[in-house]
Amino acid sequence: MSEQEKRKTTAGGALLRFWQSVSVPLGAVVLALIIGAVIIEVSGASAWDAYASLAKGAFGNAAGWRRTLEKTTPLIFSGLAVAFAFKAGLFNIGAQGQLLFGAITAAWVGFAVHGLPPGIHAAVALTAGAIAGGLYGAIPGALKTYTGAHEVITTIMLNYVAMGFTDYLANGPLKDTSPGNIVARTPNILPSAKLPTWSWLPFGFLLAVAAAAVVWWILQHTTLGFEIRTVGQNPHAARYAGMKVARTVILTMVISALLAGMGGAVETQGVVGRYEPGFNANLGFDGITVALLGKTAPFGVIPAALLLGAMRAGSNVMQFHAHVAQEITDVVQALMLFFVAADVIVRWLLRMKAAEEGEKITLSTGWGSH
Amino acid sequence: MTTPASFANWKLFVKRWGWWLAGAVALAVLIGYYYAKSPQITEAVLASTLRQSVPLVLGALCGLLGERAAVINIGIEGQMLLAAFIAFLVNVYTGNLLLGVLAGVAIGALLGLLLAFMSVSLKIDQIIGGTVINILAIGLTGYFYKVGLSAHGKLNPIPLGPLTKIPLIGTVLFNNPPITYASILLVFLVHYVLFYTPWGLRTRAVGEHPRAADTLGINVYLVRYVNVVVGGALAGLAGAYLSLEAVGSFERLMTNGRGFVALAVMIFGKWTPFGAWGAALLFGFASALQTQLQFGGQVQIPHQFIGMLPYLLTIIVLAGFVGKARPPAADGIPYEKEG
Structure with a gap:
């Protein structure tokens, strides 16, 4: 059984795969909340x-x-x-x-x-x-x-x-x-x-x-x-x-x-x-x-x-x-989007491998293609 | 003297510019006709056309600087919005209009740097990168906006001496506030830089074939960074125009889609500064007409339908012309250095 097959079948492998799929979004959320907190503190609130x-x-x-x-x-x-x-x-x-x-x-x-x-x-x-x-x-x-x-x-x-x-x-x-x-x-x-x-x-x-x-x-x-x-x-x-x-x-x-x-x-x-x-x-x-x-x-x-x-x-x-003005949620949301899109930053922080080619989303194929 | 050679040149000239000339003459006749009929309304509509075109042409220049180097900038809307806000804030707290404009330009450039970082260095999908900027701008302006702030004046028209005395043209062209003049000069400047300087050649090479440009020793990343940052500064100027020249105040979401319309203007203008200017004037005319219809009171159309005009025009333009227009070949594709 190869390493990859093992990962697919064992319980530990399932957990690992789960962690791999949620770690980047979770990391993005945490980072966004931290930066949001800094903005709130800077503007004088707790x-x-x-x-x-x-x-x-x-x-x-x-x-x-x-x-x-x-x-x-x-x-x-x-x-x-x-x-x-x-x-x-x-x-x-x-x-x-x-x-x-x-x-x-x-x-x-x-x-x-x-x-x-x-x-x-x-x-x-x-x-x-x-x-x-x-x-x-x-x-x-x-x-x-x-x-x-x-x-x-x-x-x-x-x-x-x-x-x-x-x-x-x-x-x-x-x-x-x-x-x-x-x-x-x-x-x-x-x-x-x-x-x-x-x-x-x-x-x-x-x-x-x-x-x-x-x-x-x-x-x-x-x-x-x-x-x-x-x-x-x-x-x-x-x-x-x-x-x-x-x-x-x-x-x-x-x-x-x-x-x-x-x-x-x-x-x-x-x-x-x-x-x-x-x-x-x-x-x-x-x-x-x-x-x-x-x-x-x-x-x-x-x-x-x-x-x-x-x-x-x-x-x-x-x-x-x-x-604290409600609009801080928009700021935090933009930061979440940034970090989830810039997954290299989160991966680097979590010491994870770079995304595989198939996982990347590419939309910018120019204005007139397809 | 009509030598055969110059006669051939003349024929070539007509072949190349004939339609443009015919169009310009027809336009002049049309304007002259309306000017003779109702001078005030014609002057008002044309002046308004020019003013409405300013943020669009600046936004389009921003877009095309990026795309000529193969970076799609869908965040122009956000760059304009945040720049409009910062320009306004700086003016509120310092009372200085010039400082406000400079701050707007600087924040636009800064957001350009962020976009360049995301799309050139991090290689994030460029449309998502621009969307990040748009949402960020909505959030930051909403969060830091306080009701009741008021700007210290706004940028006023600077009449250009005796030129303003020319009927029609004088009032429309030579009696404008500074950013409007600047936007016209920038059209010529960007055209010159793009087509007559080494930098422009490098930019276009990077947009069409980055690998070849790289082989020739052009720093692809640097060219993209600089173009996107300079473009951001132009979008910032458009933002400062909205808050400090057009309105003299800031309102939430005041850009109202102009950043996106600017992209359509850029495409309609086939990624050239003069094309973009023409397209921006057409859109400006649609907006001016809209104001005229709304307040002129001659036509009974619900104002919501008149308000849709620029957006419908954008869709029609995209549907009708994008098939014929060709974007830079590498547009939207991140560049990966080999080896």
């Missing part, structure tokens, strides 16, 4: 107080857990969206726009469609939201395949377009016209379209975990998943092997965007209860951090999203008790 009140706000009681899981849910969806696209070598920064379309569509189905039984109504609204997001994601996919327009720029531009368009809808055709309302928002969705929350556990969180399982299954156990991974690793080889690269690229973007749209629908039906412009403005970028922190693995996305969700959920309490 880092210990800040982190302690952050943790207490996020996990201190049932309400904290609920807030954390509510913040985690859309992060899982947007992280999955980014991670899924990564597998095909695509960088979807448009999760935010796709999420907005999913959210407003779910809200519209939620308040405008009457007479459906509770569970069915919720499922219909959720599906509509996911499809709306998915269709919006088809645009950058098609632009990429047929014109070569790079998805990084088109998805960012489409985010701004989505913001404008949903803002228009919430101010115009879909505006809540009940007396007394002057702000841009849709009416409340009907109770039959709502997703339940059992004490601290939102149903949406379970949906997010299920979505991660489905994504894992698609990637590992279907022909489509195989094609997506092949296209991501080597589009030329995929084309040579007779795969329809163009179709795979568009389908990947649609599924990726479908996940983001579903995240928006879950947020609307489970937390907000209607559509209002301006919520979760940075989810697209957050999804990138989540996906990379989770090493673009569907089940890695869940703990990464939980970490960011906890930071988001606890930051109010931190600002209130430790007088």
Whole structure:
């Protein structure tokens, strides 16, 4: 039995492999928190107080857990969206726009469609939201395949377009016209379209975990998943092997965007209860951090999203008790992304070997390739 | 005297520049027509076009300096944002506008150094490296921003003497604040450096074929570092423009996607300074038109749709032109020294 086979079969080997896959993200998180602490101390507050009140706000009681899981849910969806696209070598920064379309569509189905039984109504609204997001994601996919327009720029531009368009809808055709309302928002969705929350556990969180399982299954156990991974690793080889690269690229973007749209629908039906412009403005970028922190693995996305969700959920309490501005979480997040991307730094600190070639992610293949 | 040789030259000239000349004449006629019809609005729209184009052309110059040396910079947005903030802060605490601008340029260069470190030395995926800068800028500006700070004035127009007396052109071109003038000069300067100096030749060699450049003794890493840092300084100048020249204040997320639009401008301009300038003016015109439509009140379109114009234009430009434009051959690929 060779050394490598031994590592694959023994319990010790499994542990070693587990450590190898989580050490870099963990190291990145620790380094980011340390630098964050320095910034907090330099700006005149106590880092210990800040982190302690952050943790207490996020996990201190049932309400904290609920807030954390509510913040985690859309992060899982947007992280999955980014991670899924990564597998095909695509960088979807448009999760935010796709999420907005999913959210407003779910809200519209939620308040405008009457007479459906509770569970069915919720499922219909959720599906509509996911499809709306998915269709919006088809645009950058098609632009990429047929014109070569790079998805990084088109998805960012489409985010701004989505913001404008949903803002228009919430101010115009879909505006809540009940007396007394002057702000841009849709009416409340009907109770039959709502997703339940059992004490601290939102149903949406379970949906997010299920979505991660489905994504894992698609990637590992279907022909489509195989094609997506092949296209991501080597589009030329995929084309040579007779795969329809163009179709795979568009389908990947649609599924990726479908996940983001579903995240928006879950947020609307489970937390907000209607559509209002301006919520979760940075989810697209957050999804990138989540996906990379989770090493673009569907089940890695869940703990990464939980970490960011906890930071988001606890930051109010931190600002209130430790007088540290909430935005420090953005700074820490950027540092996490930096260290997880610059894994050589973390590996050097942990005295680990450099990443193998296959583990590296390469997206910058120029503006007009594929 | 019309000798056959100069006649052939003339034909060549027309063949090469004919469409450009026709376009320029058509544009001049169009502007003249509108100027005769409503001088104030025409002057306002053209002046606004030029001003709106400033951060875009500076951002595009930043992008193309990097990409000519094969480093993709998707962090221009973040460089502009943090530079706008630092320029504003320095102005708030020192009361000096020039110091503010210099600080903005310096912080842009510093972020350029960070990007160069990530993409040239650490060989991180360049798009992720730029994204780090974008998120970092959003976080730092959000964290350190305090409501209620106000800048000490802003950069005012400097009329260039008798030149301002020329109708239309005088008010549009020769009565601008300093960074607007600087951006025009920089277009010429970057063009000159890129195509008429040894450094420019080295830069282009590194962007097209780094291995060959290395064999000839060019320090690939150094060229990439310098270009990305200088580019960062230009993005920093664009940031200072936003906070100290255009608005005279800082707002959260005030760059509003301009850094990304600048990349589209760069691609539309086919990685050349003059091309980028033309593209930036086109985008500036779209923004100016947007303001005019919004406040002119002649057209009844929801303001959100008018607000989408520059972003839709970016998508159309990318979809329509990127297929014909060719980026530097080694664009986005980290260079690994052999042996």
